[in-house]
Amino acid sequence: MTAPILQLTGVSRAYESGNRRRTVLKNADFAFESGRMYAVVGPSGSGKSTLLSLASGLDSPTTGTVRFRGRDIAELGLGRYRNRHAATVFQSLNLLTYMTAVQNITSAMEITGVRGMRGSRRKQRAVELLDLLGVEREDQNRRTLQLSGGQQQRVAIARALACEVDILFADEPTGALDHETAAGIIEVFRKLAHDEGKCVIVVTHSREVAEASDQVLQLKRGKLTVT
Ligand SMILES: Nc1ncnc2c1ncn2[C@@H]1O[C@H](COP(=O)(O)OP(=O)(O)OP(=O)(O)O)[C@@H](O)[C@H]1O
Numbered sequence: 127m128t129a130p131i132l133q134l135t136g137v138s139r140a141y142e143s144g145n146r147r148r149t150v151l152k153n154a155d156f157a158f159e160s161g162r163m164y165a166v167v168g169p170s171g172s173g174k175s176t177l178l179s180l181a182s183g184l185d186s187p188t189t190g191t192v193r194f195r196g197r198d199i200a201e202l203g204l205g206r207y208r209n210r211h212a213a214t215v216f217q218s219l220n221l222l223t224y225m226t227a228v229q230n231i232t233s234a235m236e237i238t239g240v241r242g243m244r245g246s247r248r249k250q251r252a253v254e255l256l257d258l259l260g261v262e263r264e265d266q267n268r269r270t271l272q273l274s275g276g277q278q279q280r281v282a283i284a285r286a287l288a289c290e291v292d293i294l295f296a297d298e299p300t301g302a303l304d305h306e307t308a309a310g311i312i313e314v315f316r317k318l319a320h321d322e323g324k325c326v327i328v329v330t331h332s333r334e335v336a337e338a339s340d341q342v343l344q345l346k347r348g349k350l351t352v353t
Pocket of ligand 1: 141142150168169170171172173174175176177
């Protein structure tokens, strides 16, 4: 086994409401590797989004640690971890619909500070990523509002990758897509893991996504098991 890129050790998350305290993720242990695609599955309310938030540095565990290349992400800084190493494609995509596909990516690069890259180089990088994800050149310069759901999903993935992150998280990426479009997106994730060496972690209800993954993590009432 190669050294894990991301390691969860005894990770729990509890929420307080009034005088009640409920643990929704219980003592999760898992080591993720580069070059592999993982699916996180489980019934509604089982803790999938909670796990995603903790592993992607959007939230902190109540107990336990999340380590990126051996270093606690709390020490590294959650903002820095998210900007430089781990990006998330949210269900809502959050694309700027009045901008083109290319502009969505170059503006994200500006905001998250891909340093030392001039405007023309940023644009070139955006085109490279969109090519990699199979967005046709003529569609790359259309406003994302005019693109199909599958194309928008590809743009959101390209944007997440723009900062050369090592880990890509996606929350229910095929939920709103028809079967054929979903199959294309699944292929994109597999390619990013197997050809580009990324660690891809997908929260999903889809059997197809789970079957296409290298490993499936199952959550049931906050308990993580690996199948
Ligand atoms: N901020 C919060 N405060 C209190 N409880 C929360 C909070 N966020 C999530 N929960 C609770 O934690 C449990 C796990 O939620 P989570 O969103 O992780 O489930 P999920 O498996 O992603 O569900 P779904 O498939 O429906 O998106 C749920 O019972 C939820 O109500």
